[in-house]
Amino acid sequence: MKKKMILGVLALGMIASSCSSDDDNSSPTNSNLTLNLDGxxxxxxxxxxxxxxxVDGSPVSTGTFSSVDFPQTFSVNSTQLEAANTFVLSIEPAVDMDPAPAATKILAGDFSGTTASVNSNSIVADFGASTGTYILATPTDTDDTNEESGVWFLDNSTGSAVxxxxxxxxxxGWIYEGWAVLDGTPISTGTFLDPTTADDNAATSIFKGDAGNGPNYPGEDYLQNAPEGMTFPTDLKGxxxxxxxxxxxxxDPAPFTLKPLAHVVPDDAMTHTAxxxxxGPISVVSGTVIRN
Structure with a gap:
């Protein structure tokens, strides 16, 4: 009887060992995905x-990160990584209940062999042909002595504003925002999608004057309710x-890394003049993604 029990235990051990070996052989293997990104x-x-x-038209997460020190390497299912044709980088809430990518995608690029060259031009917008003109003026009040305290993104060089x-x-997932950086502190002029119309805070800005909302273009008058440590009206020259x-x-309330246009207001700038x-300092974010 004891011999039968011993044989039975040995048989179970062999079956368990065999199953474990099969499981190990069938478990998925991972490969490395290395990101080297700039900007x-x-x-x-x-x-x-x-x-x-x-992969086959569906997004598969390769992992999240907060540090912007590169290169960074992630372990990804080998079969899926080999089958992937595109890499995309998105910005997600730190606590994210949605397993799908957010609309805010900042980088993308197709794999060619083991490498994908990624950039923001292909997924955010291409800013290579962007241009800008502004004037100094404060149209939201009736005081003509503080015209250098407002900035409006319009061109009046032909006599009519455009x-x-x-x-x-x-x-x-993206929106434009204007800024005036005063003594190192950025103060928003408002957000907008269409530069041919007023920005989103045209009627609600706490900085503008009390005489109206200004022209139908993005811009801001810095006339009242200055942030702590500042005084409005101010002088935007410099x-x-x-x-x-x-x-x-x-x-973040501060400007994001993508800044396609910028200009230091000349010390001799004239008001109401284009x-x-x-x-700007950064109009594209780019890098490489390598699978191996």
Whole structure:
């Protein structure tokens, strides 16, 4: 009887060993996906970056990250990684109940062999042909002694005001925002999608004067309710005027890394006179993604 029990235990052990071996052989293997990206900035506590590979038309997450020190390597299912044809990087809430990618995608590129060259031009917008013009004026009050305290993105050089910004249409999940950087502190002029119309806070700005909303273009009068440490009205000569591209929803009250247009207001700038902007410090984010 004891011999039968021993034989039975040995048989069970052999079956268990065989099953374990089969399981090990059938378990998925992983490969490395290495990101080497240029121009990204930290998102703060409420948002993270998340990588995605597109496999048979469907997104597969490659993991999230907050640090913008590169290169960074992620372990990804080998079969899915080999079958992927595209890499996409999105901005996601840090606490995310939605397993799908957010609309705010900042980088994308197709794999060619083991490497994908990724950039923001293909997924946000291409800012290569962007131009900008602005004037100094304060049309929202009746005081003509503080005209250097407002900035409006319009061009009046022909005698009639027209849109001062030539900007591409943004992909879903992004919005433009204007800024005046005063003594190193950026103060928003408001957000907008269409540079030929007023920005989103035209009627609700706490900074503008009490005589109206200003022209039907993006801009701001810095006349009252100055942030702590500042005084309004001010003088924008010497300040930096910036157009940035912001995630929507926005990750931070400060300007985002994409800034296609910028210009330091000349010390001798004349009010009510068209001033041409130049290229901003960062108009594209790019990098490489390698699978191996």
């Amino acid at each position: 990204l900035e930290a998102l703060g506590n409420n948002f993270v970056y998340e990588g995605w590979i597109i 849109a001062g910004l030539n900007l591409p249409t943004l992909a879903d 300040a930096t005027i910036v157009i940035s591209v912001e995630p929507s929803p926005d990750n 001033i041409t902007m130049g290229s």
